[in-house]
Amino acid sequence: MRLIYQAACLILCLAVALSLCRPAAAANTEETKQLLQKGLTVYEADQEIARIEKQENELVRRLASTEQELAAQQALSAEAKRHAAKVLRAYYMGDRESLWMLLFSISSFKDALSTFEYLQMIIRNDHTALKRYSDNQKQLQTLSASLISSKTALQQTKERYIVQKEKLVQLQKQLDEDLAKQSEAAAIIQQMANLTVQWQEKGIPLFKMYFQAMGKAMKQLPEIISDTSNGKNNHLIINGLQYTFQITDQELNQFLRGKNELFRNMTFRFSDSRVVATGTQDGMEAFIQGKYELAVKDDQQGKSYVRFRIERLQFNGFDLPSTTIEAMEKEFDLGIYPQSLAPFLVVTGVKLEANRLSLMLKLAL
Structure with a gap:
């Protein structure tokens, strides 16, 4: 009878102990999940910095290319401006009107046709010179606007990089502090590594596959x-x-x-x-x-x-x-x-x- 009583007490004590342990285990599971969440966030913050760095490099290359193109266009514009100035000066000084007066001093119809064709060629060249100057000015304006836009985008990208870098440092610091409090930090770190690898190798392709299929299908929805x-x-x-x-x-x-x-x-x-x-x-x-x-x-x-x-x-x-x-x-x-x-x-x-x-x-x- 005494043995039965002792066994019953032992079972009761074990039951109480297990009931006390369950919340702690649940708390540990939830705490581990929060740490894994922070680890994934840190990983994605680092990926965002890599995306920003890539974007910044592309903007720097685009900026250099635009500056070179702008310099070349400015040289062409200077030449076109000189030609356009000569044409406008000729019209202003009356040189073109005097050329047209030649038609009235020609005695033969054949000479008149030749002179008329010559004058038309001069007019076409004048129009070409003026149009070239006008087109070059428009191109200069476009390149200048593109240059300003690229510089603005580059500055914004650099500012975004600084913000994300500071955010990553803070997240990593907080994560390190949380892991330092864990008795099984090594096991949690391994779980973090497994999660990030799974996300990188399987999760990202999965979401991209879904989004690509969704984008294509939604374009067809109006059917x-x-x-x-x-x-x-x-x-x-x-x-x-x-x-x-x-x-x-x-x-x-x-x-x-x-x-x-x-x-x-x-x-x-x-x-x-x-x-x-x-x-x-x-x-x-x-x-x-x-x-x-x-x-x-x-x-x-x-x-x-x-x-x-x-x-x-x-x-x-x-x-x-x-x-x-x-x-x-x-x-x-x-x-x-x-x-x-x-x-x-x-x-x-x-x-x-x-x-x-x-x-x-x-x-x-």
């Missing part, structure tokens, strides 16, 4: 506007010159999966003002959150399009920093262009609600 295969179009509401294109997230998933098999492992959901896409590929999880908004591109002749603004990216449950999001946005265009279907269509509004995306369109008359 639904003209789809009348069933005798009517359920996606387009017409009210005079105003149109509303609507599509549910279920219909979007069906459309995307019809365009690319890759989307069979990804699901899009519309909520109030947000788009969320989740996918799993080869054991890796991708999470994309963003929103649609109106925007205008310089090469779209002032016409609006629907831009997808990325707000959050996650890889296997780890958040990627804003610098990574910005780099992805610059590399991939995920916008919707209704005017690609019909140039007379103009998008005037976009609305996201639960399970539905609506685009307001009108005819550009």
